[in-house]
Amino acid sequence: MSKLADFHVSVAACLTAQALNIGYAPVVKAGTPALERGRLSHVVQNYLSAETYTLANGPLIDEQGKIGFAQALGGGLVAAIDGMRFVVPVPSIYTRPNKKFFGRSRSVTWLNMINDRGVGLGEKVVTGTVRDSLHMIDVAFRRDGGPRPEVLVADTGSYSDVVFGLVHLLGMQYRPALADIPDQKGWRIQDAGYGSLSRFAREDRPGTDQATLERHPARRGVDLHRRDPRLRRMQMIQRDGNPAPLGEAIAHYGRIFKTFHILTYAVEEPYRRDIKGVRNLQESRHALAGKIFHGRKGEIYQRYYKGMEDQLGALGLVLNCVTLWNTFYMDRALDQLKAEGCPLPVPGRGSQGGPRTSGVIRARAVAAK
Template structure:
């Protein structure tokens, strides 16, 4: 994990995901996989203009529509899946403002999480929102076509999201329980908790990676092809005693202890 930030649950996390991609400078991100909570049409447009693709795994996929202009014809069998959209006056007027906003994010002026949150459904009718949402609808339609007809692409999106969920399981194993109010009285304390959890998560993953590399070095790279290793995230934790609990199977030796006492 190369960037962390505390977030509120049950809120859209599209801006948070994009901000994480912008804050890191270690790798060039081409695709950012998110679930439904990490997706909005506006965020999908913002990500594309920032230089990478938002790849969402959407819930209720059967009800999702393909957004097409009015003058694009499709076979009659596909018409129920299509929703026609047009370029409104507000969307036309908001294009320059949208580009200005994206440039500000690229230059580090402002928080992507805050800016994208402000351009949620409550901003409907605002020119910048309408421009970004219209572009996002087109991009999401293109994404769905790739997602539905390209099995390799679909599996890759699921693989990345699955590894992300595995990291969350590891973090829940490290930090069992709840964050009490006394430990989260202000943003600084919450950020410290988030940072500490991220550090411990990275330590576990680094240890696992080193252990996996020893096996690869010992057995030979031919036995573990890179394309296979790419599907194995270093997030296993059942072999780690997270909380220092020691279990002694005393019941297995109860008879021995009783016999020894009688002999004494």
């Protein structure tokens, strides 16, 4: 097949139409072969999809990680996972109502993961509002590139004992943000006493049962998850919305790390600050996504899951392009300031041994002067 002339122009036009949610009419230009409607339709149908966006994101993630400014922001081993909601005003079986945020309107959630350098690592479209935090495991294992995260950060409402257990069995640490610290409750091994902490692990709650942990080979469930992370994992851990025996065992295991997390979160300010920093970074990325995805009042008019996945995949790719562009020129600006003799602050060290996320604010403030 002969190479299409000005193929990059056609790809840029299609990405603009999808990521800005403006449709193809504004980018079609009669008389310009690369922008003819037929050419754009051909490019979308044959070259642009969620799968190709995943392949394109890999080099962007790698290039952004090589820039000095990105390395100053973090080590790339801390990741945050959160959802961004979109109203779908057209009838679709892949949407759910969300009275809290959209009244009677139905919506989908774009669950995405970024690292502490601000670049997107992976994503998934979830029907309705994310309440089943097991979707996080899918996103963590479907990343487009970059090193495998060692720490996963999430918001207050999207964690469970099962996720604590799964994440730690899979060799990562799980650090969700917590609200209402005085109301948080810990767990303890049955018949074990911990002095003043016994009130924290209230006796009217069931303890962590060692017999349950020993009876179910939770590690086997993790191995199956690695082979088929979406189907088998859901079938093994829960059935008809209720925990399966293996899910119960993983939940008991997860309560150990959940209790450690609550205690550390309550007493160590740097621990809380690091979680807050990467959460703020993701909120800023979502705000940028809202600015970019501005057409049609920010609503998705795709009726089918594949169309939603492709359009939001285009948004994720464009966001990574913007992140790479900004990181590159921020690094150039800092080099220029250094060449002019301006003293630059050194970002502090985080609890993971890498640069703390709060260094983003200091570096940006210096570059803006």
